[in-house]
Amino acid sequence: MQTTAGRPKDLEKRKQILEASKALFLKHGYHGSSMNQIAKEAGVTKLTVYNHFKDKENLFTCAIEATCEESIAARPLTLNADCDFQQEFFHACELALNVISLPEALKLEHLLLELAAEQNPLALQFYNASHQRMCVVWQDFFQQAAQFGFIQMAAVEKQTDLILSLLLGLRHHEVLLGIRNPPSTAEKHQIILDSMELFLLKYNPTTSY
Structure with missing residues (x-):
């Protein structure tokens, strides 16, 4: 399933956000990871995260899909x-x-x-x-x-x-x-x-x- 993201403007920043979110979701779980933490880990602003992924659910789904697809x-x-x-x-x-x-x-x-x-x-x-x-x-x-x-x-x-x-x-x-x-x-x-x-x-x- 291909999930629709927000408004990706910079593919490199999008990749940074995905990598940061994958690491945090695996370490802290869904509820234990915040958009603030993800933004900080990715080295971008919280607004940038929302510009690429409309909300936390969308980001989580994209991160999980990317993680699974890389392996499978x-x-x-x-x-x-x-x-x-x-x-x-x-x-x-x-x-x-x-x-x-x-x-x-x-x-x-x-x-x-x-x-x-x-x-x-x-x-x-x-x-x-x-x-x-x-x-x-x-x-x-x-x-x-x-x-x-x-x-x-x-x-x-x-x-x-x-x-x-x-x-x-x-x-x-x-x-x-x-x-x-x-x-x-x-x-x-x-x-x-x-x-x-x-x-x-x-x-x-x-x-x-």
Whole structure:
């Protein structure tokens, strides 16, 4: 979702404001960050902030969208008929786990839960920019995979639900609660192999039920 900003006049200042707001929102949360603090951190006046972003909600949404897009769009998931699907599937899973395990991503999830708990409408915008954006990337990947015959043609929403459930599961909830550390590189490797194996048991093109 592309959010409409205020009246951007200076792209460099807009970037400074976004960077400052991302840092403050992640550190202090939505309610703990003020437009005054953001202006000071960005080295601009409060009026400049409002000239670029009409209000705090707009700035928050733009900052979250930018943060999520930088991570999720870091490596396009593009297949072709001659590619090594197993390798590409592994890389896609690796990208997802790496993005989700970033300290910034974990802070974002805590922030999302905080907003959801108070039934703040910003939670849905946040979800669409982060979780839903990740789902769209996976759905496109599985659509391509089915077209090239690497997996069975099926509802990409169900395939996406399955792979993300396998990759995350109860373990990710424990990480969010702080009772388990994010997986190490070796642990991620094994998680990915196990997830791929279970996924392909169901969607391998030679499998029939």
